[in-house]
Amino acid sequence: MTVRPLAIKPRLDSPTIALDVMGGDAGLADVMAAAEVASERYPRLVFRLHGPEDRIRAELPHCPRLAATATVVHTDEVVLGTDKPSQALRRSRTSSMGMAIQSVKDGLAHAAVSAGNTGALMAMALFALRTMPGIxxxxxxxxxxxxxxxxxxxxxxxxxxxxxxxxxxxxxxxxxxxxxxxxxxxxxxxxxxxxxxxxxxxxxxxxxxxxxxxxxxxxxxxxxxxxxxxxxxxxxxxxxxxxxxxxxxxxxxxxxxxxxxxxxxxxxxxxxxxxxxxxxxxxxxxxxxxxxxxxxxxAVFLGLNGIVVKSHGSANVRGIANAIGVAHDLIADxxxxxxxxxxxxxxxxxxxxxxxxxxx
Amino acid sequence: MTVRPLAIKPRLDSPTIALDVMGGDAGLADVMAAAEVASERYPRLVFRLHGPEDRIRAELPHCPRLAATATVVHTDEVVLGTDKPSQALRRSRTSSMGMAIQSVKDGLAHAAVSAGNTGALMAMALFALRTMPGIxxxxxxxxxxxxxxxxxxxxxxxxxxxxxxxxxxxxxxxxxxxxxxxxxxxxxxxxxxxxxxxxxxxxxxxxxxxxxxxxxxxxxxxxxxxxxxxxxxxxxxxxxxxxxxxxxxxxxxxxxxxxxxxxxxxxxxxxxxxxxxxxxxxxxxxxxxxxxxxxxxxAVFLGLNGIVVKSHGSANVRGIANAIGVAHDLIADxxxxxxxxxxxxxxxxxxxxxxxxxxx
Known part of the structure; x- marks a missing residue:
């Protein structure tokens, strides 16, 4: 099992997704299982996994494809479903959701995917990525x-x-x-x-x-x-x-x-x-x-300088894998x-x- | 069979409905059959029937309760489903729909019921009846x-x-x-x-x-x-x-x-x-x-000086009878x-x- 060390830039010749493993009802294990399913479906896909490193690493042995390519970016902070956008914005650089978006902003990923709080994701994505020229x-x-x-x-x-x-x-x-x-x-x-x-x-x-x-x-x-x-x-x-x-x-x-x-x-x-x-x-x-x-x-936030996909909060493994698939297709196209x-x-x-x- | 002659004021101690027999997909016979059903359900209900007198009178023998109490108000003009509200307004005093509303305005009926063109009905009703004080x-x-x-x-x-x-x-x-x-x-x-x-x-x-x-x-x-x-x-x-x-x-x-x-x-x-x-x-x-x-x-237009009920264009006899029932209840209450x-x-x-x- 090889997991790339932290802070190493992913090969951006491969489609790269920054995944908030903490968002939604499904829980970290299911979000990672969904990334594994997506990795099987799109073998070139590379992930940055944003969330608590210990828990992510404990799960990686069940996700061999993911383990072979993923970068783990540690944070213990999460945006809660009850957080207002203004509260969430204060954790733009420290929460798993905010850091996933930040990865897109920093050119370390093509797309961010989260199943977390929609209002927070929208506010953070708009704040960090800004609208495209003409939008x-x-x-x-x-x-x-x-x-x-x-x-x-x-x-x-x-x-x-x-x-x-x-x-x-x-x-x-x-x-x-x-x-x-x-x-x-x-x-x-x-x-x-x-x-x-x-x-x-x-x-x-x-x-x-x-x-x-x-x-x-x-x-x-x-x-x-x-x-x-x-x-x-x-x-x-x-x-x-x-x-x-x-x-x-x-x-x-x-x-x-x-x-x-x-x-x-x-x-x-x-x-x-x-x-x-x-x-x-x-x-x-x-x-x-x-x-x-x-x-x-x-669901996709369109019109930003970067791709942000919102998976439904109640989505299961298959659902989250489909959301990742949408992100993949948008990158590819x-x-x-x-x-x-x-x-x-x-x-x-x-x-x-x-x-x-x-x-x- | 006694049908009240034209232009005789209905007994307004009884709940009285001005019915546009020409509106909707069901056709005159079904609209009258619906009024007959409603007459059975609410024996005190009295109708003014707006439409072509010949055709109404030809149908009345099949509607004994209606025949016993209804006033027939003749007109050959109808508002079409394709008429714009502005076109319909020009026939406020000559079409079956417009005359039904006019009956309410003139105190000859408590409520108008039509299954015709919604936009036309809304425009005519607002124009003739005006909004209630405070609305x-x-x-x-x-x-x-x-x-x-x-x-x-x-x-x-x-x-x-x-x-x-x-x-x-x-x-x-x-x-x-x-x-x-x-x-x-x-x-x-x-x-x-x-x-x-x-x-x-x-x-x-x-x-x-x-x-x-x-x-x-x-x-x-x-x-x-x-x-x-x-x-x-x-x-x-x-x-x-x-x-x-x-x-x-x-x-x-x-x-x-x-x-x-x-x-x-x-x-x-x-x-x-x-x-x-x-x-x-x-x-x-x-x-x-x-x-x-x-x-x-x-459906009911609320907030006018008079009750106007819109029956769904595709309603059947039972549906139109229900719409008449709604008008009855609104009058009674x-x-x-x-x-x-x-x-x-x-x-x-x-x-x-x-x-x-x-x-x-």
Whole structure:
């Protein structure tokens, strides 16, 4: 077993991930097991493991691939789930989450992955990495299951209020993300709205729609989409402000749980339905797998000078491994460069929207 | 068969409903059948039927209770589903929808019920009936199924942007609605937000929360609720601006359909699962019934000088009868007076929120 000593720079010709082993409900052993799974899946992947050295080293014998390449960066400090972003920021340089981000800032890793406190991660990442040139605000993007393929939704809570320019930037970032994680050349992009007619919604939405309609971007702009169409999977990227995006994502999660809860109660209601359940359970397992958040795990802060992936707090080993996989793919696809390129292109051929009817 | 002649004032000692027989997908015969069902359920209910007299009279023999009490108000003009609110307003006095609202304005009916174009109905109702004293904007409220009892959600799309005062008024109106339709003395009320901490969300939400926390209203104010908790049924009234409310409602509808769609596909996947379905279908029917929009039909425009109920465009006879039932209950409970009383009480003991931290 060889573990690289501390403070040695990883070979940055290999995709390198700074992993906060302390974040989330799963616990250190599961986070490391997930890194081992990801190492098997992507043999070139290299890790920096941020957390308590003793506990990490005690676990490494169970993770032979990880042990062969990982750098351990010791800290005992952790960001708690209850910490406010302001409290967490004070431990930017001392906590496992903060140090993982710092590794990206210092060029020692390409991406940071944490399952910890979302608000803290967002604040630390923004503070340390800053936004990319041309991006005013970063956005949190994630995948949502639909009847067809997954859809990308952003922003999911980084910005409660957004102007048209922010929404256009989100569309560019979301399309770049969809190209990487969904493998689409020209993703279909739509703005979330309360109707599909051009006159519906806020002024910001109308102006953003006009800008996207006229722009020459590597996407198919589909106009507006309503909340009930999200599940149909007819668009690949759904763009919205962080308030509505958060409401939509959480309402979808809650409704999914509601229906599954009612379904479970329905199956338990008699011996006949219980027998029915037994006969159908293979199919129901497939349904559950389709909706399993672990299959869609890995929300990404887009628009920063560095990649930061948030694994769901309740994700299991497979879920965390998927989040690491998302980080790997974003590194491999050089998603930051794509976004910069598309934004520069948008600016060079910026559509004239002075004729759009918006009350200013 | 006696049908009251045109232009005779109904006995307003009886609850009287002005019914647009032309709205929605169901068609005139089903709308009238629904009124017949409601007449059986509420024998004191009296109807004014707005629509083409010939077709209404041709249908009346199938609706003996309705025939015995209804007034027919002839018009051939209808508001189409594709009409913009501005187009519809031009037919405020000539279309079946507009004339139903006009009946309320003229004191010839207590409530108008239509399954037609929502935007048109909202515009006509606001234009003809105006807001109640103390209400700045009306709100669209509806019932959403949860794991427990239904919850009231408002606003669902009447106002895309709302200030704190609007949200407080929505809370008062939503609580009054919940008392009537859910039969609760002190409904639990919460504001929809992207987190439950006091510092989360927009300034409007923080200020509205402070006002409601300090107010002495016949409700239990529960603070903020997140989208994923809507389906749990732990609050009775969920208050939000029309943009987020519309997104949440439609996302919930879409996700429900997504899960049911996946479930149907799962059951069809093999003969074993099909057999399982056959054995379980009683329970699954109960599940479908629990989620059936027709069981929760009847969105209400609250805050106007008169009651206006919107039946879902795709509602069936039972759904439309339920919407008429909602109108009946609101008339019987005198919901307008309740709202006026609670608002006056709120104003008389208005909490001091000058210490609330909001960036103005």
């Amino acid at each position: 005013d605000r970063p956005a949190l993007a994630a995948l949502l299951p639909t009847l067809k393929n997954d859809s990308v939704v952003l922003d999911l809570g980084a910005n409660t209020e957004c102007d048209a320019e922010n929404l256009v930037q989100f569309a560019v970032m979301g399309a770049a993300f969809a190209r990487t994680v969904l493998g689409l050349e020209r993703p279909r992009v739509a703005l979330l709205n309360i109707g599909v007619e051009e006159l519906k919604g806020t002024d910001e939405l109308k102006e953003a729609a006009a800008l996207l309609r006229g722009a020459n971007l590597p996407m198919i702009f589909e106009g507006f989409v309503e909340g009930d169409k999200i599940g149909q999977g007819n668009v690949d990227v759904i763009v919205t402000d962080g308030f509505s995006g958060n409401i939509a994502l959480k309402t979808a999660e809650g409704t999914g749980r509601l229906v599954v809860g009612l379904l479970t109660a329905a199956f338990k209601s008699s011996w006949l339905t219980q027998l029915g359940y037994l006969l159908s359970r293979g199919a129901l397992r497939a349904l559950r797998a389709h909706l399993d958040p672990n299959a869609h795990n890995g 050089n998603v930051g460069e794509r976004i910069l390129h598309d934004l520069a292109n948008f600016r060079a051929h910026r559509p004239d929207t002075s004729a759009v009817e918006v009350a200013k | 700045d904007r009306p709100a669209l409220a509806a019932l959403l199924p949860t794991l427990k009892n239904d919850s009231v959600v408002l606003d669902l799309g009447a106002n895309t942007e709302c200030d704190a005062e609007n949200l407080v008024q929505f809370a008062v109106m939503g609580a009054a609605f919940a008392r009537t339709v859910l039969g609760l003395e002190r409904p639990r009320v919460a504001l929809l937000n992207i987190g439950v901490e006091e510092l989360k969300g927009t300034d409007e939400l923080k200020e509205a929360a402070a006002l409601l926390r300090g107010a002495n209203l016949p409700m239990i104010f529960e603070g903020f609720v997140e989208g994923d908790k809507i389906g749990q049924g732990n609050v009775d009234v969920i208050v939000t601006d029309g943009f987020s409310g519309n997104i949440a409602l439609k996302t919930a509808e879409g996700t429900g359909r997504l899960v049911v769609g996946l479930l149907t596909a799962a059951f069809k996947s093999s003969w074993l699962t099909q057999l399982g379905y056959l054995l379980s279908r009683g329970a699954l029917r109960a599940l479908r019934a629990h989620l059936d929009p027709n069981a929760h039909n009847g 005198n919901v307008g007076e309740r709202i006026l009383h609670d608002l006056a009480n709120f104003r008389a003991h208005r909490p001091d929120t000058s210490a609330v931290e909001v960036a103005k």
